[in-house]
Amino acid sequence: MLTINNLHASVDGKKILNGINLEVKKGEVHAIMGPNGSGKSTLASVLAGREKFQVTAGNIDFDGIDLLELSSEVRSREGIFLAFQYPVEIPGVSITNFMKAAVNEHRKHKGLEPIAPSAFLRLMKEKKALVEMEAKLSNRSVNEGFSGGEKKKNEIFQMAMLEPKLAVLDETDSGLDIDALRIVANGVNKLKTSENASIVITHYQRLLDYIVPDIIHVLYNGRIVKTGGRELALELEEKGYDWIKKEDDGK
């Protein structure tokens, strides 16, 4: 589904990604771990097409499409979803209106008519239940005055609404207490099918107790320096990242 080939990217002239290679297949869950500043969030932004990140080399193939050729909104409509580490507030725009606009853009892209109001409300209700989101929350402005937990639930709720092929969860566990973490992780697990895939970016292994990845990658200095199974996360939890740094710096 996704093939990243020798990806280099920089922001404001500063090199962040230095040759990422990654392949994600349908039905897989990948975790990307790594110390602060290793380039995890940059990778997420580049996948989503944020313009302030310049791709200087490499390419990304997404289901046969050259992803780097697409604007960020088209990437979204093609099925790439980014759950933000810091979801943005949009005052005065209710979640309902926001999602209606988004869902209809996705439908238009597929050549479908705008969704009927009743069908939309039903869809909202169903997806809200998935993340145990309070019914009233959708009348509030997007993320305005939300608690950390509400913001992250809202991200997973939006993901459920848009049913992406590939979901990138950027530090979705940050700022969550254990109950919210469980709810958010359950939501992600329920959305998993044999047709979609996710990339879970996290600093801690805690989240991986709930969302069990098939493959774990460790990012350091803008490159994937280690790939392994579940046991790699536990090893990192025990020993920290220093041994990885040493190993890599020693090369």
Added chain:
Amino acid sequence: MKKDDDKIINEFANKEYEAGFTTEIDMDVFPKGLSENIVRAISAKKEEPEFMLEFRLKAFRYWKKMSEPNWAHLSYKKPDFQDISYYAAPKNTPKFNSLDEVDPELLDTFEKLGIPLDEQKVLAGVAVDAVIDSVSVHTTFRETLLEKGIIFCSFSDALKEYPKLIKKYLGTVVPYSDNYYAALNAAVFSDGSFAYIPKGVKCPMELSTYFRINAANTGQFERTLLVADAGSKVSYLEGCTAPVRDENQLHAAVVEIVAMENADVKYSTVQNWYPGDKNGKGGIYNFVTKRGICRGANSKISWTQVETGSAITWKYPSTILKGDNSIGEFYSVAVTNNMQQADTGTKMIHLGRNTKSTIVSKGISLGHSSNSYRGLVTVAKNASNARNFSQCDSLLIGDKCGAHTFPYIEVNNQTATVEHEATTSKISEDQVFYCQQRGLDSESAVSLIVNGFAKEVLNQLPMEFAVEAQKLLSLTLEGSVG
């Protein structure tokens, strides 16, 4: 990030004006210039009663002694009042009793603007008075309204059919001596709308006046008088557009509202006069005086305005809160793009006891435009327990525009509570990217964010027009983002 912001902004400033077409119709136009003879000629043309001519002449003589105000945060070339024609009307107009008599070109013009005058087609529940250049061409649902005792017609018709009512209320809220443009209007106004809602009657439909400037080198000076008698209720809406022309055109209107005891008046404006081109060429000078008086106890006047057009806007819809417990509200969204300048706001004059006013102003500036809020809250000596809350928010899109807030507060009673809040914000690249990641292009994203910013005000508009206003806001912003 800086670069992306710039990109958003640059592409955000290139929207064409959609109502900019002209209509080819035979016009009856007065020669340019202003003199006592012209004032007399206007009055004669309209076959006015004697008191009206006197009112005009007094106003004209007063105006001649006045000078144009320059305290507003605006810069423009002062209009040459001798280079304007003060009367222009589609030929053979004065009376259209049936739509069959109206020039099809004219009907077409209003259709194009989304204001069908055929009662079958018209928005259910909205009565329209259509004013083109200097005269009203048609008023819909007049008969239906009259069954309830509601008078809704053009100002000219009212002068003929209800001269006593006009004489009783004309100039009582905005005297001819009020200010330079109000005096000019009093001297040369040619038409407008008149509405009277009798005691205890709740007007069953929205009343609306649609103003269209068509002729070149003319000014539009209309006058609206709205009287809500005791215990009545009415919602009124005005809309306006003009063709694209290279020269500036003057629009100096006066609106007077009288609300008696327990009356409730809502006055909404969707202003979309031609704003001039990107370089500031052409556009309407919109110099308007709007004022209402809550004359009786427990009365209420609520102003809502969505201002997207005009090269220059100078406008302060105000309320005099004379009756005890009366309420004044002002909700405003003003968008300025390119070289547009707006100096707009309100005055709330608290005279009665327990009077309450609310001001919510949302300014959105783009391009090289300048957007100022100017508001005055006065609490008189006897206005015990008067309360005011003002909120002025500015949204800047780009770094070449300006937003200014000039709040004036005069309190002469210790029991008064006056609150003022102001914020200035920008649309962030983070917000736009967030929307894009959900599938919205940057233009839709900005439009969504702007509509969210203005929501409190848009929510005040009558249902039928809220959608229209949102669309208009989006159009004003269109073509500015990438």
